[in-house]
Amino acid sequence: MNEALEKVLAKKILTIGEPVLSSELFHKGYWQTHHKICSVGEHTLNVTTVALAHAMRINRGEKKVREDVVILAGLCHDLGIIGRDEKYKNDFQCGQCHAGDSVICAKEILPNLDEMTIDSIQNHMWPVTKTPPHYREGFLILSADKFSATAEWLAYLSHRDIHGKAKELIRKACMIKK
Numbered sequence: 001m002n003e004a005l006e007k008v009l010a011k012k013i014l015t016i017g018e019p020v021l022s023s024e025l026f027h028k029g030y031w032q033t034h035h036k037i038c039s040v041g042e043h044t045l046n047v048t049t050v051a052l053a054h055a056m057r058i059n060r061g062e063k064k065v066r067e068d069v070v071i072l073a074g075l076c077h078d079l080g081i082i083g084r085d086e087k088y089k090n091d092f093q094c095g096q097c098h099a100g101d102s103v104i105c106a107k108e109i110l111p112n113l114d115e116m117t118i119d120s121i122q123n124h125m126w127p128v129t130k131t132p133p134h135y136r137e138g139f140l141i142l143s144a145d146k147f148s149a150t151a152e153w154l155a156y157l158s159h160r161d162i163h164g165k166a167k168e169l170i171r172k173a174c175m176i177k178k
């Protein structure tokens, strides 16, 4: 991604995602390891930036997907996984239950969350869970999640970090120290 695009991504995510980014739970996610190399918070920003970049590409010329839904669903999709060792018996239970728990956490931060965003969070684990997303926005989250998880594992295996200007700008703006 070029720097100009990264700045646009960061600005949109910081503006629309502010209630989530400033929440205590989101900050807590920066202290929980995820996919070996990163934290839940880092993975969440990977997913959100990748999904939003894809949404903006689709929206060139004509608005076809809701970027606000992509941002909020991206930022909230794994909130339920925070505290996984205390909440779930094993990885299977975590895989089956955390998406629904993320919806509960997201509603605590954003009580008026709309149906499309809820559906996109709830079904982001498909096909591990039974129901696929009902909206294009949900498929953007789902594919960005799988892409990011793969990139995070590859980064771990090659002993490197995943850098991104957009993530750096968001972290600085939210005073996340990692």
Ligand SMILES: [Fe+2]
Residues within 6 Å of the ligand: 077, 078, 098, 099, 124, 125
């Ligand atoms: Fe997840």
Ligand SMILES: [Fe+2]
Residues within 6 Å of the ligand: 043, 047, 077, 078, 145
């Ligand atoms: Fe995820």
